Amino acid sequence: MKKHNFWIFGLCLFLLGTVQAQNVENKANSANIPQGQIPTDPNVKIGKLENGLTYYIRNNGKPEDKVELRLVVNAGSILENDDQQGLAHFMEHMNFNGTTNFQKNELVDYLQSIGVKFGADLNAYTSFDETVYILPIPSDDPEKLEKGFQILEDWAHNTTLTEEAIDGERGVVLEEYRLGLGPDKRMLQEYLPKMLYGSKYAERLPIGKKDVLENFDYETLRNFYNDWYRPDLMAVVAVGDLDVATLEQKIKDHFGRIEPAKNAPKREEFDLPNHEETFITVASDPEAPFSRVQVMYKDTFKSPAAKTTQDYKDLVVRSLFSTMLNNRLNELRNAANPPFIFGYSYYGGTYARDKKAYQSVAQTSETGQLTALQALLEENERVKRFGFQEGELERAKKELIARMEKAYKDRDKIESGRIVGEYINNYLEEEPIPGIEWEYDFYQKVLPSIELKDVNGLIKNFIHPDNRVIILTGPEKEGLELVKEDEVLALLEEVENAELTAYEDEAVRSELLETKPQAGTIVSEETNADLDYKSFTLSNGAKVTYKITDFKNDEVLFSAFSYGGTSLYSDEDYLNTVYANGGLSQAGIGGLSLNDMNKMMSGKIVGVSPYISSSTEGFRGQAAPKDLETLFQQVYLYFTGLNKDEEAYNSFISKQKSFLGNLMANPNYYYQNEIGKVRNEGNPRFSGFPTPEKLDEADYDLAYAKYQERFADAGDFNFYFVGNIDEAKLKEFAKTYIGSLPGKDSNETFEVPEFRVKDEYQKVVVNKGTDPKSSVQIVWVEETDYDADEALELDALGEVLTIKLIEQLREEIGGVYGVGANGNLRKYPYGNATFSISFPCGPDNVEKLTEAALAETEKLKENGPTAEDLAKVKETYLQERKDKMQQNGFWLSVLQESDEDDMDISRMMSFEERVQALTAEELQEVANKYLDANYFMGVLMPEETE
Incomplete structure (x- = not known):
């Protein structure tokens, strides 16, 4: 069953906007907001x-x-x-x-x-x-x-x-x-x-x-x-x-027929008692992969439920506060010498329903906990002394209203699974459920009335010396000196008395591109009436494919690819750049840093990310329809104007090193790395998990040059758009921002790697960790010709085997919490089938459960699946496909993958027929073809003790 991740619980509350409000001293301008009780959504x-x-x-x-x-x-x-x-x-x-x-x-x-x-x-x-x-x-x-x-x-x-x-x-x-x-x-x-x-x-x-x-x-x-x-x-x-x-x-x-309880015990509520002192915990562990710091200021009072419109305005003010402060923390994260990997602050729930808290959290390097804690404390103190600035407030208002506008526009297209949570919270915690129509109207009316003084006053209520808890967690190892409690106390006093200066809100230009490039033309157009999508080719050779849908009112999804990727790098160049590629986009585009970009994008729902994979390069992105031109502009600049900034790159490397600090001391990461070494024996391109040393050796200049090569020819790219698209604008933007890019008629493809994993039985046992925890993975890999029908059969075999493994290993033996099997047949970069079984378990049960899992595969090879199990898989496929057909993301992947893998896209129209036609004999045949004696088995076991 699901388990809560308590570390990110508060962050999720902030991001999802589910924090409840308390009354604070920001009653000003109350005459400008709707008065009375928060209504309940009439829907x-x-x-x-x-x-x-x-x-x-x-x-x-x-x-x-x-x-x-x-x-x-x-x-x-x-x-x-x-x-x-x-x-x-x-x-x-x-x-x-x-x-x-x-x-x-x-x-x-x-x-x-x-x-x-x-x-x-x-x-x-x-x-x-x-x-x-x-x-x-x-x-x-x-x-x-x-x-x-x-x-x-x-x-x-x-x-x-x-x-x-x-x-x-x-x-x-x-x-x-x-x-x-x-x-x-x-x-x-x-x-x-x-x-x-x-x-x-x-x-x-x-x-x-x-x-x-x-x-x-x-x-x-x-x-x-x-x-x-x-x-x-x-x-x-x-x-x-x-x-x-x-x-x-x-x-x-x-x-209605359930009898009411008689003589039932009272359902008590439990609170968090107040305490005057500051509690500090410095917790460490030899296997801890990451370091974190957290400062928590628990309210001294019970938080009332939000009932009135003034309560709701308080929530909006609090959202503005969090947005502005987290924008500042994000700027620090992108600085030349970042004090943390990431950091955020929020006011929201604690474990107790009736107690809220203001918290600041950061992930750090193993030696940087005090530095990160100081940065968090100083930014809080800076706000306390100097407040925010008008520019920050206006950007935050734009961000909030943009999110509300998107939700409002998609109000009739929201999935039921995303709605139920609001009603659960209303029942359990009296969270208001006024409905998006009321909320959007409220935001429009209230945001203009909120002034800096309303937001600036919050910090004095948030931060106080009592009910304060500071927590530091991280690795414990030889040579690493742990932070001491008196150092934390001294830092608190130091920050309180520090000479700080007000935040400087540097202005940025208002446009990504000051002048539009010379537009290209559309030279040909095509229509697929059966699947209702269109394509056109631009004068530089670039191809644009798009499908107009009404699945979401305020969404356009985007992707693009071109063949080549790192397969065209020499082995030496690949190894020298593999850990640098992630830092390329950290420099920003068009002369704008990431921080500049974040400021400029305030109020816009848009994002574009370039990538270079093993066989392709391309983009992923999305935008609200109103911001589609900005998406195109970003794509144009990623082709022509990716910044080269050593300082930004070094900031990326610094954060990567901090993140990696103690990673290999953790059994799970160590296990995956060791398994990777064995599986990739003889692979000239195997790089393993990154290390600080490998990051230092990464060649930024070479990575940047290779990026320029990969994105030099827009003419061999395929671009895809799915969503609520204005066809005329799409064509205009494509001609202007894609058609103007260089088209060199390179028509590159990818190079097929020579390395293959061994097609023989191997068993590797990795001993790591002190807890009685093990993990098993069994993997079959076979080079083969691609066949679309067989691909479906192999996938279905994985679904059937998962059903049997759950029945046997979980329900019958009671030896696992979760277990699964997966089958996959790929066409590129070369035809290959992969089938895997994986599960965690106790060390004493590894042999028994492995034998049981392999026994289930043998049953499938001997007898094929039962009619009942195959029917379950078929029904699941049909239900999933029914849902997916109404999703932009599904269609985007279908359009791109059919081109990228050279598939017949018309086959998707016969998906239901192909599913219904699946037979037990076909799955049995596939099982016998691929699940042979030549498999790889990796086992994680605890460290052996004397």
Whole structure:
């Protein structure tokens, strides 16, 4: 099941705009904003059954014929007794392992039969305060819809919790527990008691305790279920392509019959107690790959829910503050001597629902923690003393309104899976749900009224000497001196008394290009009526292909490629440039630095990234329709005006070195590097993981020269656009910014590498790490002629084997949390088939599970897949394709890949027929062709101890 990444929890809140507001001292201009309560979106119907269950329903047509269901339980690990630690999460697992209407494995088996994938679609997560079950189902079949609601109802009150099922799931949950072991958890256990001082949260990590998971009594789990899985602590969310009345009746029919709880325990709320002192934790671990610093200022008061329009304005002001401060931190990141790899600040949630905090976080080099912490503290102090400037505020307003405008324009095209989260948060934390129409209108009216004084005043409420926590985490190794607590305290005092100067907001020019280039012409045009896309060729030879869609109102996706890539480099040049290529774009374009570009792009939804791969070079990008010309201008400048800036490149190298610091001390990274060495024995181009030494040896001048070579001829490029395109403007921009580029009629292709991995049995065991954790990967690689039908068969074989591996290794043996198989047949740079199996597990189980996995492959070779399993895979393919056909990204990849791999694009029109025509005999034949005795097996084992 899903697990929360607590390190980025606050950042996600900031990026997704889900932080709640508190009242602060910025009541000025209140007369200019709408007054009263924040309304509730009229598109959502909210109700409550007599038994106390709450429901949210919304009709939403994207994707077609699908409804997203959620069962939200207002209960998580925080409610566990001492002898229940980990059982909230265990209970989540048990809901997939036997209910009144679905015996063990029947639930997953049924959902797979209707195209719902376990893990990818069907899922759940448990957090401190809630448990949420995720179920997308088809809405165009009454029987499937009824079964979906029956599953949701069973999760709510019909779990059987048999002793056999409980014991059978212990191994799976313990494997998930095992996955969480490592340096991050060891350091978390050091700092969590200080971060969550005096709170029950510090003692209730959702994964729980190993001894409890191994030994809890059956009744202990049943008690948790009976106490907390009850209708007054539940919400059902149903959003999808179905009328509200039908969904509401389904909820009433299935959940109205649940009896209200009697003599139920009170659902308490837990807070974070205040503390006057500053808590500091310096946590280190020999296997920690990265270094981080975090400063946290927890509020001294409980945060009220946002109810009024003034509360909502406070949220907007807070968003402006975060945007401006993070723009400054990003400028520091791009500086000549960056103090951190990246850094950000935000005001948002803590683990406790009723307590917010202001936090600043940075990832650093292993020796740069104090430097990074100083930079964060100084930028906060700079804002406190001098505030922001008008230019910064105006750019931040442009950014916010641009994001809101994009959301507003796409309001009728948003996927149901992106809507349900708002209603979950409304139920659990009273987060307002006014709807994008109201929000966009509010932003338009309120943003002009917000002044610098409104934003500048926030920092004084955010930063205070009490309730302060500072956390440093990173590697522990010989020769590395750890930061001491008194050094941190001294730094706090130093920054408070430091002589700082106000931020200098340097002006940048307003246009990317001051003069337009001489336009080319369109010399020929083509139309594919069957797939509804068009192409034209420009006078310099460049080809532009585009498909106009209405999948999104405010989106145009873009890509481009040309053959060649690094395959045309000599081996020596490749090795000298492979680690420098990533730094090329860090210099900016057209005489503008990255920081200049960020300022200039304020309010624009646009981005372009060049790349050079092993066999191609090209671009990836996207833009709002209104900013499409800017995208073209960026492409033009990446061809003609990529800056060469040693300082910017050295900044990139510095950050890369900081990122790599202790990477090879981490078992997972070390394992992948060692496996790569063995697999690439004799490969003259194998570079392995980057090291500081390799980065120092990278040749920026050569990389820049090679980039110029690769992008010298725009005439052999293919450009692709998919989305809400104005055809006339697209042609105008293409003629101006692509047609004007040099066309040299080079018509380059790529060179096929000579190196091949060994087609023989190999087994490599890598010993690294102290935790009882292992990882297994089994890989078959075979050079072969490409066949499109066989490519589908090999992929389907991977899907079938994944089903069998989950059944055997997870459900039957209980030896893994996750396992998967994947098959892939490629045409370029040469025809080759790859098939792999991978899973993490306990060291004691490696041999048994490997044998079991290989036994499943042998069964497929001997008997082929069962009719039931093949039908599941077919239905999954058809459901996925139905969704993908309404996505711009899918069509962009189809258009480019058909050209790049020289495929017959018309074959996609027969995809459903080809899927339906798949036979067990074909998959069996493919299995026998490729899954032979010549495979590579890599195994990660802990370090051997005496």
